[in-house]
Amino acid sequence: MKEFELINRYFKGRGITRRDVNLGIGDDCALVTVPQNCQLAVTTDTLVAGVHFFDDISPRALGHRALAVNLSDLAAMGAEPTWVSVGLTLPSIDQKWIEEFTEGMHEIAEYFNVQIIGGDTTQGPLTITICAKGTVPEGTALRRSGAKVGDWIYVTGPLGDAGLAIESRKQGISIEPEHLKYLNKRFDFPTPRVAAGQVLRGLASSAIDVSDGLLADLSHILDMSQVNASVNIQSIPTSDAMRSSLEFKHQLPFILNYGDDYELLFTVPDSNKSMLEMKLRQYGVDATCIGQIKSGDGQIELLHNGEKFDFEQQGFEHFAKEPV
Template sequence: MEAKLGEFDLIWRFFKAGSESMAQTQTDQVLLGIGDDCALLQPDAAQNLAVTSDMLVEGRHFFAGANPEWLGHKALAVNLSDLAAMGAKPVGFTLALALPDANADWLAQFSQGLFRFAQQWQCPLIGGDTTQGPLTICITALGHVPAGAAIKRSGAKVGDDIWVSGTLGDARLALGALRNEWSLSPSGLEAVLPRMHQPEPRIALGLQLRGVASSALDVSDGLLGDLRHILKASQVNAEVLIDQLPTSPTLAEQTESLRRQCAANGGDDYELCFTAPAGKRMEVESLSTTLLPLTRIGSITFTSNGTEPTLMLRDANGNPLAAADSMQLRQSFDHFKSS
């Protein structure tokens, strides 16, 4: 019978080794990684350091008994998605992990998924903490962006186009099927589950949007709710063509009501929503050809003059949605209001 793992045995066995395997990434910026009291970073003087932190709690953000390898991937991916939204390149991350018990099989799978994804983006683990408690995963990711080049939420201007990357709504479609809110065919569920369990942050796109996008954020709590953060920070109003939101073939074949609901306010998409001047349209379309599909879904209309921003939703014919339909589609996820 294998001896019970202690805290430091756990760190050295499952996370120190994985960190050391990425030692080649600890160059000029990461001087000292995991294993000391602090990590030591040395950002370039011409760079800004971007820092973000996200927490995943069992029973709130993922089902009990979820695949630990997928959890390792997702826990880091949701943080790198925040860096992507600001046009920041990943530098490293810390991991705080609360575990009900030190299960070696679970830890082996979790760390495998975590480090496989970290290796993909050359983003080493540089520190963290472990404790006993309800399963909770908290990652803080760091990235760098040239001074003054970060893409903020507050830069949208009247006349800007509104764009979104990839497709929307598959993660919510998968979640609803797993919760028996609606039914999907086995092949349909298989097609959308990866979007829920293994999201792909749009880091390459974020880097290319420097100097092109006027504002941006990642879509984590639902497109329309997240877009309102841009409108509020930029003090502008907008309109969105609700039936122009890009969807996968699986979601596109659902009813209009379900398609709209998932695409407009489904969470966990981790696509980028951004604004860009109309004069940059050709540059954005070029990125759509070379990187991944980008869809123009609306525009910034007027300044809000210090009042609460308004978001007009229009259907495929350009007509405003009925008030009840519009209100339903604006309800994004809130950790303290949503069940």
């Protein structure tokens, strides 16, 4: 199969068609129209076989995941995802594999009303680089740098599930089948918190998605905002699967250090807290207050029963950590 056939069969004419796409797949460039008074938000994420996913990951999950991690970055800016470009490097043409991979990608793209407007398909070691674009009304994007002393710290959902899914495979942690199914779904089919991100516009003072781990990602907000944080570790939401599978002290590395959950972590000024909670309920978005911003230069204080709690901070570093 030649490159043109591959693109025609699995990408062109598949998926949704947005009215703001003036020219899609098939020319030197795609052409799109950004609405007036909106900024364009752009993010890029690469997934490499053996580094970001197991070789035995289902192609459908991989197609989903490759797009989800990019949409999560758009969510963290409060942007509406619109268009993506897909750089796909494949070791060989396995039509069944490509069919399932693109199916997984088209499914999540359609769910979030995102159009695949172009890309490049090449031969080589399995690597996926997606560049996702979105739009956000001028001046409403959520940055990492806006957290202020006194702001409340929130997270949208349970943390640590994806990490527990990974480590249960590597370390053979014993987990009940129904919980394991849930955890694997959390790792394989992460849900970018796109609606949550848009609800936060104009209310949150900063936001980031939890891809590297709670402490690592919170540190990014603190470093950019030049503040400290105090976090009540008992307030951090966890899943039934997590609580049933591990004792509290063994949960902590997953909750605090592991990433890949793609929940949103954000801060809200006290004056916006009740409005935010009302809007979250209105849009059916879960979020839990886990702490507060303090003055300082980027440190995190962990509290347990109101007492200081010592815990070594780590995060997911490419070039530093063992591949998953």
